[in-house]
Each structure stands twice: as structure tokens, then as C-alpha cells.
Amino acid sequence: MSTLIAIQHVTKRFPGVVALDDVSFDVDGGELHAIVGENGAGKSTLMKILAGVIPDFEGQLVLRGQPVRFAGTRDAEEEGISIIHQELNLVEDLSSSANIFLGREKRTRLGFLDDRAMERAAGTLLADLECEVHPRQLVRELRVGDQQLVEIAKALSLETEILIMDEPTSALTESEVARLFRVIARLRQRGVTILYISHKMDEVFRLADRITVLRDGKLVRTLPRTATTPREVTHLMVGREIESVHLGQGRQAGDVVVEVQSLSLPWTGHARAWRLRDISFQLRRGEIVGIAGLMGAGRTELLECLFGSSPEPPRGRILLDGRPVSFRHPAEALAAGIGLVTEDRKRLGLFAQMTVGENITMCTLRQASRGGLINRRSENRMADGVVSQLSVRTAGIGTAITSLSGGNQQKTIIGRWLLTKPKVLLLDDPTRGVDVGAKAELYRLMDRLCREGLGILVTSSELPELLTVCDRILVLCEGRLTGEFLRAEATEQGIMEAATMRGGSAA
Amino acid sequence: MLLAIVVVLVATTLFDSQHTYLRNPRPSAVDILRQTSMLGIFAIGSAIVIIAGGIDLSSGSMITFSGTICASLMMLMAPEAMTRNQPLGTWVIVVACTAAIFSGFLVGSLHAWLITVVGLPPFVATLATLVGLRSLSRALVAYVNKGSTQIPIFDVGFRYLATSVWIPAVLCIVLAVLFWLVMSRTVVGRHLYALGGNENAAKLSGIRTDRLKWLAYCISAMLSAVAGILHVAEVAVIEPETLGKGYELNAIAASVVGGCSLQGGVGTISGTILGALFLRVVMDGVAKIIKSSADVYEGLIVGGVVVLAVAFTQLRQAGRRGKRFFAGALGVVSIVNLALAAGVLAMLFGQKSDLGGWTWGGIVSGVSLAVLALVRFLEGRERPAKP
Numbered sequence: 001m002s003t004l005i006a007i008q009h010v011t012k013r014f015p016g017v018v019a020l021d022d023v024s025f026d027v028d029g030g031e032l033h034a035i036v037g038e039n040g041a042g043k044s045t046l047m048k049i050l051a052g053v054i055p056d057f058e059g060q061l062v063l064r065g066q067p068v069r070f071a072g073t074r075d076a077e078e079e080g081i082s083i084i085h086q087e088l089n090l091v092e093d094l095s096s097s098a099n100i101f102l103g104r105e106k107r108t109r110l111g112f113l114d115d116r117a118m119e120r121a122a123g124t125l126l127a128d129l130e131c132e133v134h135p136r137q138l139v140r141e142l143r144v145g146d147q148q149l150v151e152i153a154k155a156l157s158l159e160t161e162i163l164i165m166d167e168p169t170s171a172l173t174e175s176e177v178a179r180l181f182r183v184i185a186r187l188r189q190r191g192v193t194i195l196y197i198s199h200k201m202d203e204v205f206r207l208a209d210r211i212t213v214l215r216d217g218k219l220v221r222t223l224p225r226t227a228t229t230p231r232e233v234t235h236l237m238v239g240r241e242i243e244s245v246h247l248g249q250g251r252q253a254g255d256v257v258v259e260v261q262s263l264s265l266p267w268t269g270h271a272r273a274w275r276l277r278d279i280s281f282q283l284r285r286g287e288i289v290g291i292a293g294l295m296g297a298g299r300t301e302l303l304e305c306l307f308g309s310s311p312e313p314p315r316g317r318i319l320l321d322g323r324p325v326s327f328r329h330p331a332e333a334l335a336a337g338i339g340l341v342t343e344d345r346k347r348l349g350l351f352a353q354m355t356v357g358e359n360i361t362m363c364t365l366r367q368a369s370r371g372g373l374i375n376r377r378s379e380n381r382m383a384d385g386v387v388s389q390l391s392v393r394t395a396g397i398g399t400a401i402t403s404l405s406g407g408n409q410q411k412t413i414i415g416r417w418l419l420t421k422p423k424v425l426l427l428d429d430p431t432r433g434v435d436v437g438a439k440a441e442l443y444r445l446m447d448r449l450c451r452e453g454l455g456i457l458v459t460s461s462e463l464p465e466l467l468t469v470c471d472r473i474l475v476l477c478e479g480r481l482t483g484e485f486l487r488a489e490a491t492e493q494g495i496m497e498a499a500t501m502r503g504g505s506a507a
Numbered sequence: 508m509l510l511a512i513v514v515v516l517v518a519t520t521l522f523d524s525q526h527t528y529l530r531n532p533r534p535s536a537v538d539i540l541r542q543t544s545m546l547g548i549f550a551i552g553s554a555i556v557i558i559a560g561g562i563d564l565s566s567g568s569m570i571t572f573s574g575t576i577c578a579s580l581m582m583l584m585a586p587e588a589m590t591r592n593q594p595l596g597t598w599v600i601v602v603a604c605t606a607a608i609f610s611g612f613l614v615g616s617l618h619a620w621l622i623t624v625v626g627l628p629p630f631v632a633t634l635a636t637l638v639g640l641r642s643l644s645r646a647l648v649a650y651v652n653k654g655s656t657q658i659p660i661f662d663v664g665f666r667y668l669a670t671s672v673w674i675p676a677v678l679c680i681v682l683a684v685l686f687w688l689v690m691s692r693t694v695v696g697r698h699l700y701a702l703g704g705n706e707n708a709a710k711l712s713g714i715r716t717d718r719l720k721w722l723a724y725c726i727s728a729m730l731s732a733v734a735g736i737l738h739v740a741e742v743a744v745i746e747p748e749t750l751g752k753g754y755e756l757n758a759i760a761a762s763v764v765g766g767c768s769l770q771g772g773v774g775t776i777s778g779t780i781l782g783a784l785f786l787r788v789v790m791d792g793v794a795k796i797i798k799s800s801a802d803v804y805e806g807l808i809v810g811g812v813v814v815l816a817v818a819f820t821q822l823r824q825a826g827r828r829g830k831r832f833f834a835g836a837l838g839v840v841s842i843v844n845l846a847l848a849a850g851v852l853a854m855l856f857g858q859k860s861d862l863g864g865w866t867w868g869g870i871v872s873g874v875s876l877a878v879l880a881l882v883r884f885l886e887g888r889e890r891p892a893k894p
Binding site for chain 1: 714
């Protein structure tokens with residue numbers, strides 16, 4: 001096989017970070033090349049450079065022996081490179097056919113849109129991908145797996161030769177994953193070269209011809225699949241043996257602090273009608289309960305119900321310390337002793353224009369003030385306390401929050417909530433975008449807080465994480481509670497089965 | 508910013524053929540001070556709303572509305588005195604002014620209700636009151652003053668509010684210090700910055716964002732109401748058709764020039780006051796140099812200054828990355844556009860010179876065209892062409 005793309009000495013700097021550091025490797029025509037690495041290793045940045053999303057970088061790309069430089073995705077598409085982002089890039093209020101031909105609409109001789117021709121072409125493309133979606137159906141109404149196939153159909157309509165897939169299975173059910181793999185096999189028969197980003201070893205070893213490992217923006221090695229093992233690749237990714245963390249030994253659960261009784265959350269105007277349906281469980285002091293489930297299973301919504309920030313008021317009963325509560329605003333939940341560390345740090349947690357200290361004291365500023373006037377000294381004492389207690393690595397509380405790493409930003413936000421002296425802490429995917437070392441630190445922190453008598457409810461998209469930190473794991477699937485596992489009896493296999501129970505049947 | 512203000516002052520002194528600043532420093536200073544104070548008072552409100560992540564387009568109309576309420580109440584409470592130009596009782600003035608400021612509270616509350624409860628975007632809600640309040644003011648004046656389009660107020664005591672420069676100036680300084688304290692030293696101020704910086708995160712941190720918005724829009728409308736009273740006192744008549752027209756943009760311009768980001772979460776009160784001063788100094792300078800009334804060129808200046816101030820940071824960053832400004836078809840149109848604009852300006856400014864406006868316009872237009880075309884050519888060469 002011959003070299004199709006050569007990536008030569010590519011370096012990309014963002015303010016304060018080197019995202020890619022002198023990366024060079026070749027991709028052969030027709031191969032499936034997996035790019036693996038931890039969060040923040042630079043996988044996505046590299047793919048965005050290849051697809052023209054990031055136009056300026058150092059180094060060069062050589063495509064079919066010609067150096068190329070893309071000013072935008074259009075240029076890349078003309079050269080036959082398409083990318084399917086992890087967060088899909090579709091216009092939700094347009095039909096799947098309109099999405100497939102977006103920007104390259106077919107027109108009639110009079111210059112009007114030729115919907116009929118587009119729908120016919122879209123129908124053929126989708127049928128080819130085993131996707132039973134009507135071309136006229138709005139993307140908003142499709143399941144994630146089908147939306148992804150619409151994106152793939154769009155790429156195929158562009159006569160893509162090189163398809164980049166960024167963690168394509170992260171939101172799919174098992175049957176959808178199987179379908180995606182069949183689609184990938186078919187694409188390869190047509191000679192499409194695929195760059196496949198993932199950190200799931202089983203997928204990579206099932207699909208890839210060669211594997212390139214990135215760590216901290218540097219290329220570690222490119223290996224043929226047949227010459228390596230998952231163990232070796234994991235080792236290369238992490239750069240050290242993962243210490244198996246032994247947490248939660250000898251924790252003692254106390255009284256019930258939160259009790260949820262047949263909680264339901266309506267979903268007005270949606271085919272499913274309920275975001276959450278008939279959920280009941282208990283959380284005790286000194287206990288960590290995990291919530292597992294695929295994307296869209298209702299993990300975040302469940303936490304929002306407990307915190308008074310759900311899009312609609314929930315039905316059913318929530319008891320806090322035995323007393324029924326119904327929060328209509330997060331301020332009420334805060335006053336009652338509940339804290340929520342949100343999933344999307346950038347959008348829902350951080351105040352990017354503010355300093356580390358200001359971010360820490362956001363919820364408890366009133367305690368550091370007299371008659372509304374802030375006392376700078378007691379505010380600083382408050383913030384310094386958190387920084388040293390959680391060992392946040394920062395130059396000082398006066399530095400900009402954006403200069404901190406993901407893990408340290410997360411600690412800042414957890415610290416913000418600890419200052420409110422909560423009884424219950426809700427953590428929504430707290431280790432997302434956090435590097436391995438910081439993850440272990442967050443696990444230890446959760447363990448410590450739990451031993452101090454806090455009740456913790458935590459969600460995660462990574463099962464091993466829940467298995468490490470939780471005493472119990474609840475499994476959600478499409479808004480229903482489909483499983484509950486004690487720590488001793490929980491396995492990844494069992495949880496995944498519960499999480500995909502209704503995967504194939506529901507529309 | 509201070510430097511820019513000094514530069515403009517010096518330039519005005521040099522280019523003004525009558526050297527007004529040197530000959531008559533006191534009246535000039537008083538004039539600028541009064542104008543800046545009047546603008547500063549409601550620019551503070553505008554800045555607070557912008558920092559909180561919103562926008563208040565209604566301040567110009569709020570100025571008129573407050574003046575209308577004030578004058579109408581005077582008319583209703585003391586019709587005799589108003590028509591015969593006799594002095595009004597102190598209590599009449601106090602009640603009228605209090606009511607005018609209270610009307611600001613009501614308008615601010617209406618904005619907050621439309622935005623937080625009904626769910627309108629701030630732009631739409633305050634655009635509606637921008638057009639609505641002026642119209643309402645005209646109707647009210649016609650109703651109160653039997654079909655007339657204005658209500659004159661001659662009471663010397665009331666007029667003293669603005670004829671003495673000290674009252675607007677001291678009021679502006681007191682309000683500026685007060686709100687500077689609120690924004691930088693209080694919990695409410697910090698929460699307003701948080702609201703503007705990241706509304707979702709603010710709400711999820713247990714901050715009552717809806718109440719903060721109510722506060723911000725009320726502050727803005729009430730400060731406009733105060734400015735409205737001063738404006739009426741200055742011109743001694745309320746004429747809703749013209750008073751305060753377009754002032755909302757001056758206020759927003761002062762905030763933006765003073766460093767507020769329209770995305771919210773960024774900005775200071777002190778910057779806004781300096782921004783207001785800068786705008787007034789430039790307006791006054793241009794009026795002095797070309798010897799025509801300031802308001803003719805007001806819009807042009809506000810527009811230009813805002814674009815330059817905001818573009819300044821953008822351009823510096825973009826220039827470093829080697830961005831092309833005149834590429835493609837839009838680039839060609841923009842070159843012609845800018846050259847024409849330069850020509851028209853030269854024509855206006857050069858109309859009294861020996862060469863005559865048209866000649867000046869032609870020369871400047873031609874030169875700009877040539878220069879910009881050269882820039883386009885150089886831009887195209889610096890970057891390697893796409894392979």
C-alpha cells in the first residue's frame with residue numbers, strides 16, 4: 001500500500017498549551033488507522049487540522065505526494081477528506097436529506113431547490129447504510145445512531161476518500177455499534193481510508209490495521225495491530241502503569257439523606273413523552289451512588305430534578321432528611337444543602353472572565369461580606385482555604401481560571417460547593433476532560449468527602465470509573481431505572497446489558 | 508483612554524481657527540462638563556445592563572418619557588403657574604421629579620418582566636419600548652397641553668437643576684462613585700458580572716438571576732429618568748418628538764468605548780465615564796473645527812468611534828495572524844466604499860477652504876482608492892497562494 005497522507009512535523013500551539021508537538025506519521029491508502037490517546041492527548045486537534053477545521057499550524061500535510069494547506073473544511077472536502085465530529089454537526093430542524101446536501105443543494109433548471117431529486121439520492125445513500133430513516137424526517141426526531149449515519153451519508157455524497165471518525169461509538173447502543181461496524185466494513189470495501197479516533201481498546205483491536213498512540217501532544221509510536229496487544233497500547237497511552245485504586249474499603253453508610261419516590265420528568269412535545277419515568281431510590285450519608293447509562297438515558301436530568309434546575313417541574317416525591325422538598329430554583333437547593341457540579345464545565349460551571357478566587361467564592365460570597373460590601377480579606381481567606389484543602393495547582397487565587405488545567409478547574413468548582421457545607425453533592429461526569437493523574441486525585445477526594453459523611457451521587461460515561469468509586473450503581477436506560485448493582489456484584493458486562501435493555505426495541 | 512482624550516483636546520485647540528479653548532477656557536470646560544455629566548448618568552445604567560449580559564435600547568425614549576411625566580404633572584398640579592410663567596411651588600417640582608424617577612422604575616420592571624417571564628430577548632423588549640415610549644410621550648403631551656406638541660417650563664428653580672453646571676456634575680460623580688462601589692465591592696455587583704459572564708453557571712450556582720436582571724434594568728431606566736429631568740431643565744421645554752432621540756446609542760457607545768463587552772461580564776463604571784467624556788470631547792472638537800452645530804455630526808462620530816474602539820483590539824490580533832481585509836468581491840466593494848466615504852468626508856470638511864469641497868473630495872477619494880488597492884495587492888502577495 002502507498003502513503004496517502006503524510007503528516008510532517010505538525011505542531012499546534014494554543015495560548016498557554018502545546019496541543020501538538022512535532023507529530024509525524026503516514027496514513028496508507030485504504031487502511032483503517034486508529035488514533036488513540038487519553039483526553040487532551042491531541043487526537044481531536046490533529047484530526048481538526050486534517051479536516052481543515054483548524055487552518056493555522058506549523059509543519060505540513062502531504063496528500064498524494066502534494067503538500068496541501070486547507071483554509072477551511074471546504075478545501076478539505078474538495079480533496080476528499082470529511083470528518084464526523086464527536087458532537088454531531090447537523091442542523092436539527094432540517095430533514096435528513098436537506099442535511100446531507102447542505103451547502104451543495106441540487107437545483108431545478110429554474111434555480112429552485114429540487115427536493116425530489118435530493119430525497120431520492122438521500123434515500124439511496126441511507127438505505128446503503130442500513131438506515132431506515134425517511135429522507136424527509138427531521139434530524140431532531142432521529143436517534144443519535146441514526147443521526148450519525150446521516151453524517152456518514154453526507155460524507156459519502158461528497159465522494160469522500162478519507163473519512164475521519166471522532167469517537168463514533170460514544171453515544172451508541174450495542175446494536176447500533178454493530179451496525180456501524182458493518183457500515184465501516186462496507187466503506188473499506190469501497191476503498192475509503194478511515195482515521196478512527198477512540199480510546200476503547202476492544203474497538204480499536206477489532207477494526208484497525210495500524211494504531212498510532214498520542215500522549216500529551218507527542219507521537220508515542222505507530223504500531224501494526226498484529227504486532228501489539230491492548231495491554232501494550234494502554235501502557236503507551238498512559239505512559240505508566242495505571243495504579244488500581246483501592247477506594248471505599250470500610251466506608252460505613254449512615255442514615256438515608258435523600259429518598260426519591262416514583263420520580264417522573266415530563267418531556268413536552270417529544271415522542272418519548274418522559275425524560276424520566278417512575279424512578280425510586282435512596283442515598284445514605286457516607287455513601288457514593290453511581291448513575292450509569294448511555295447518552296440520553298437521563299443521568300443529567302435526574303441530578304437536575306434533585307437540584308431544582310430541571311427544564312420542567314418533576315412529578316413524584318423527593319425527601320431530604322425525611323422531609324418532602326420541591327425546589328423551583330437552584331438557590332433553594334443550595335440553601336437546603338445540595339450542591340451540583342455540572343457536566344459541562346465551560347458552559348455551566350466556570351466564569352471564564354473571573355479569577356480562581358472569584359470562581360471559588362461565587363456561592364458563599366455573602367458570608368464574606370458585611371451589609372453587602374465584600375470584605376476582600378475574608379474572601380481571600382475563604383478561597384485560599386479551598387486551594388490548599390483540595391491542593392488546586394494554581395499560581396494564586398488572583399490568576400485567571402482559564403489558565404488552570406481541566407482537573408484543577410474541576411477541583412475549584414467542587415471547592416465552591418464544599419464551602420456551602422452541603423449534605424449531598426451531585427457530581428455530573430466530574431472527570432470529563434480531566435487527565436489520568438487528576439482523575440485519581442478526584443477519586444481520592446470523593447472518597448474522603450464521603451468518609452466525612454457526605455452523600456454523593458455521581459454520573460459518569462466511563463464504567464470503570466463508577467466501578468472504582470461507587471458503593472452502589474443505578475443504571476438508567478431511556479429514562480427508566482433498569483438495574484441496580486451493589487459494588488460487589490457489579491460488572492461492566494452486567495451494567496451494559498441493563499443500559500441497553502430497550503436499545504433495539506424503542507423507536 | 509485618558510491619553511486619547513488629551514490628544515483630542517490638543518488637536519481641537521490647534522485646528523480650531525478661533526482657538527476657543529485658549530480664549531475662552533471656562534465656558535468650553537463648563538459646556539463639556541455638563542454634557543459629559545448628562546451622558547454619563549444614563550451611560551452608567553446602560554453599562555450595568557451590558558455587564559449583566561443584556562442591552563437597553565430604550566434610554567433615549569426613557570429620557571423623553573421621564574421629561575414628559577415630569578412636565579405633565581407640573582401642568583396638571585399647577586396649570587395657572589405653568590401657563591403664566593409664574594414660579595412653581597417647591598413641592599410641585601419635588602413630586603413631579605419623584606414621579607418621573609418612579610416611572611423609570613416601572614419601565615425597568617416592564618423590561619424585566621418581558622425578558623425574564625415572557626421570554627423576549629432584551630433586544631426586542633427594549634426596542635419595543637424605544638419606539639413605544641416616545642409615541643406615548645407625544646400622545647401624553649398632546650393630551651395634557653391641549654393638542655400642543657410641547658410643554659414649556661419656565662420655572663427658574665427647576666431650570667437651575669441644569670443651568671448650574673454643578674448639579675449635573677456632582678450628581679454624575681456621586682452616582683458614578685456609588686455604582687462603582689456597587690459593581691466592584693458588593694455581592695450584588697459580583698453576581699451581576701457572573702450573570703453577564705455565564706448566565707447558566709450563575710443560575711446553577713444558586714444566584715437569583717431573574718431578580719438581578721430586574722435590578723439592572725431598573726437601574727438603567729431610573730438613571731435615564733434622572734437624565735431626562737436634567738435635559739428638560741436644560742432646554743426648558745419638553746418636546747417628545749426630538750428630546751433624547753438617539754441618545755441610547757450614545758450611552759451604549761460610551762459603555763463600549765469604555766471597555767464593556769457586548770457579550771457581557773466585562774466592563775467598569777470608571778471606564779464608561781471616561782468613554783462618555785471621550786465621546787463628548789470628540790463631538791465638541793469636531794463642532795469647533797468645522798463650525799457647525801455638534802448634533803449634525805453626532806451620529807457620524809459615535810458610529811466611527813465605536814467601530815474604531817471595538818475594531819482596535821480585533822485588528823491588532825487579526826493583523827498579527829496575517830488576515831486579509833480586502834480579499835474577494837467583498838474586498839473590492841469595501842475598497843470603493845471606504846474611498847467614497849473618505850471622499851465625502853473630505854468634501855464636507857473642505858467646503859470652506861480655497862480649493863472647494865468637490866476638489867478636495869475628488870483628491871482624497873482618489874488617493875484612498877490607490878492606497879487601499881495597494882494594500883490589497885500587498886496582502887495578496889504576502890501569503891503563499893493555495894496550492
